Amino acid sequence: MKNIILIAPPAAGKGTQSEILVQKYGYTHISMGDLLREVISSGSTLGKELKNIIDSGALVNDDLTIELIYNKLKTLEGKPFIVDGFPRTMYQALEFEKVLTKLNITEYVAVLLDLSKEEAVKRIDGRLICKCGKSYNIYQDNLKPKVDGICDKCGAKLEKRDDDNVEAFKKRYEIFQTNIEPIKEHYQKLQKLEIIDVNRSISEIAEDIEKVIK
Numbered sequence: 001m002k003n004i005i006l007i008a009p010p011a012a013g014k015g016t017q018s019e020i021l022v023q024k025y026g027y028t029h030i031s032m033g034d035l036l037r038e039v040i041s042s043g044s045t046l047g048k049e050l051k052n053i054i055d056s057g058a059l060v061n062d063d064l065t066i067e068l069i070y071n072k073l074k075t076l077e078g079k080p081f082i083v084d085g086f087p088r089t090m091y092q093a094l095e096f097e098k099v100l101t102k103l104n105i106t107e108y109v110a111v112l113l114d115l116s117k118e119e120a121v122k123r124i125d126g127r128l129i130c131k132c133g134k135s136y137n138i139y140q141d142n143l144k145p146k147v148d149g150i151c152d153k154c155g156a157k158l159e160k161r162d163d164d165n166v167e168a169f170k171k172r173y174e175i176f177q178t179n180i181e182p183i184k185e186h187y188q189k190l191q192k193l194e195i196i197d198v199n200r201s202i203s204e205i206a207e208d209i210e211k212v213i214k
């Protein structure tokens with residue numbers, strides 16, 4: 001299996017697809033947030049340094065980020081991985097190339113989950129949650145409750161999530177699209193870019209991803 005650099009706008013179903021790949025093919029899922037937490041909780045010198053940076057409210061700089069990724073990939077000893085939410089800048093993308101070269105990793109693909117803004121907004125707007133923790137989406141067939149407005153699992157009335165502010169979401173989506181453009185071109189030039197249309201069902205998307213990682 002090829003290693004995966006996963007690029008996706010918010011609401012593209014990145015978590016769901018990563019989970020499928022982890023379960024089915026034994027990928028290691030590496031997200032920057034998790035990685036930071038992991039290193040900090042290890043209590044190492046680097047972890048302490050990171051904790052100070054984050055506690056002070058500053059951003060972790062690119063070079064440190066690259067170092068974390070490098071250290072993590074080294075421990076995998078050739079097992080397949082998904083890098084999620086990274087690289088976010090061109091500098092990171094170029095430095096990441098160096099890391100891959102250094103570790104002799106050539107079999108990888110940048111998978112871009114392509115979701116139109118209209119569809120992304122619909123997904124956010126259609127989200128419903130139950131107090132038991134289960135979540136639904138009235139615009140996605142496989143995520144719709146069986147009975148309108150009622151939880152399949154516990155029968156309680158479903159509610160709209162109040163943190164799903166559509167305007168804030170639109171802004172996040174636009175920022176993502178602007179920032180990702182040069183990175184997209186970068187992987188296109190390297191002939192590593194695979195664009196997956198995610199305006200479809202979860203299983204159809206998973207099938208397409210499987211085709212490009214084999």
Ligand SMILES: [Zn+2]
Nearest residue numbers: 130132151154
């Ligand atoms: Zn429920």
